[in-house]
Amino acid sequence: MSDRIHAHYFVETPYDLEHATQVMAGEQSSGTFTRLASETDALREAHGARVESIQHLEVVDHPSLPLRADLAPTARHGYQRALVELSWSLVNFGPSLPNLVSTVAGNLFELKEFSGLRLLDLELPPAFADAYPGPRFGTAGTRRLSGVGQGPLIGTIVKPSVGLTPAQTAEMVCQLLDGGIDFIKDDELQANGPHSPLKARVDAIMPLVNAHAERTGKKVMYAFNISGDIDEMREHHDYVVAAGGTCVMVAINSIGLAGVTHLRRHCQVALHGHRAGWGLYSRSPHIGIGFAAYHKLWRLAGVDHIHVNGLRNKFSEADDSVIASARACQVPLFGASAPDYTVMPVFSSGQSATQVADTHAALGNSDLIYCCGGGIMAHPGGIADGVASLRQAWEAAAAGIAPEVYSRDHIELAQAMETFR
Structure with a gap:
């Protein structure tokens, strides 16, 4: 080479x-x-x-x-x-x-x-x-940490993005845990603000996550947003690890390549990369950086997950671009003699059960995190039914059954298809 x-x-x-x-x-x-x-x-x-x-x-x-x-x-x-x-x-x-x-x-x-x-x-x-060591965990390690051996990690984002106290956030997390969620993340706008300090959120949330793991044998992955200055991120990473957490999140464009690289060398848990600001690079086809180049930098720097938007998303990115990005995350960077540096793509932004069949068909696998905010929390049956509707949609897709057919015997999916169509 x-x-x-x-x-x-x-x-x-x-x-x-x-x-x-x-x-x-x-x-x-x-x-x-x-x-x-x-x-x-x-x-x-x-x-x-x-x-x-x-x-x-x-x-x-x-x-x-x-x-x-x-x-x-x-x-x-x-x-x-x-x-x-x-x-x-x-x-x-x-x-x-x-x-x-x-x-x-x-x-x-x-x-x-x-x-x-x-x-x-x-x-x-x-x-x-x-x-550069690249991802510490990647897809296989994320599955191991989350206890999800196959299928997508069904996830969500804490909403409202800002404004909830640590106690209010914990109340929502409790419902999500009871509802069978796999993955929860802070919004990129919520890191260590005065109204909801990071350590207070960890203190409120991790006892719930740990207790749920004791009961069920499965530890839900919570991505705490530790974006900040270098020393602050290291301190908050250590606080999450000491509390039993399995994931931290950073806004990669905000902290930069050197920040992500430094954190990766210190990091003991999965590193979730949120690409807030991506539109600066992607919105125009005539200037900026394409995802094929962009994501390689962050894979080398060491993120384990990176956002790719989602089909029929709430932003400007086209579906073919989303799928191309997700596929790129799963292609090895170097030859067979080197680490493959593959990472787990994160689908989000206006997702629900209605996009699952098309997502699975276009990507061809379920090695992804599928994050739904309103697609879970706005389900007419509540949070547990929202999570169930997503599992049913992915089960149908993996089996090659149209969601309209599968929903005849799965009321949660039927309600999601009607609500979010």
Whole structure:
């Protein structure tokens, strides 16, 4: 396998395409706006980025992103779109995730030569596997910790997102435990606020989780949101572990790659990665970072779970993008001789029993966490029936039975199909 880093991009430019991509390669390696005497041919050969390939696409009449007014004359022949592959030698920055991002997704987004530029995918050499341990638990470890050997982890999010006291949160958790839930998570907006401090939530919730485990033999996984400063996250992680918890959650874009990496090396429980802010990278097809590239960074950094949205979700992401993201999480990053770094995709955002059949059919497996807020709590039969409706929907999907047929003998599923259609 090559020791070079390869990055794949969509680009759009009013300039000559070959010229624009050479500017892009130079800006992100040894070049600047003019040739320097110290930038020798030998230095460029060793450290310069290479344009590996250019695949011409269509020419469009208007720029996808704003351009400076003085650049308009360069566009008299339109805006050429293309798929471009660049590569860099590992010696430029070594197996360092923060410096990788500075190189493959740094100043290039600002270059005047481009009216569109998006990082689509990354291919990384094995040195990154040597430098980063990746997920501690992943799919198999999450199943072991949660006691869910097969099928999806049926989960939910504490709602309202903020405003509940620790005691009120614990009251809701008690109902969810009694209802047969597998996984519960804090909302990304609720970490360590004055109205519901993290330690107070742990003190209120974990005795319930532990008592339920004593009664049933199954410990429900609760993902406590410990997002914060480095020392604060370490302290709160340790507090969750001491209380018997099996999962902590962080908002990965908020704490950054270095924060996740540091926490992973300290972490003794499953690390749940919430991608709050994902729309900044994904909303436009003409700028940002595609999930294929994005999620590899966080897998290396060490999350065990990562959000992928859900079918017919409440956000802007299309269904095919959601499924492609979930599939990507389950594909090994490196060869058979290295850890596979696979992680568990988390479906959420307006999910209920009504999307289960399509989700299973599109993904082809149930190695996922399926989080439903309203899809559980707004079920007309209550929380227990909401959980039951989801289990029934997944049972039907695994057996290849249409939910409309299965619901004839399963009232909880029938009510969910009627309520959330």
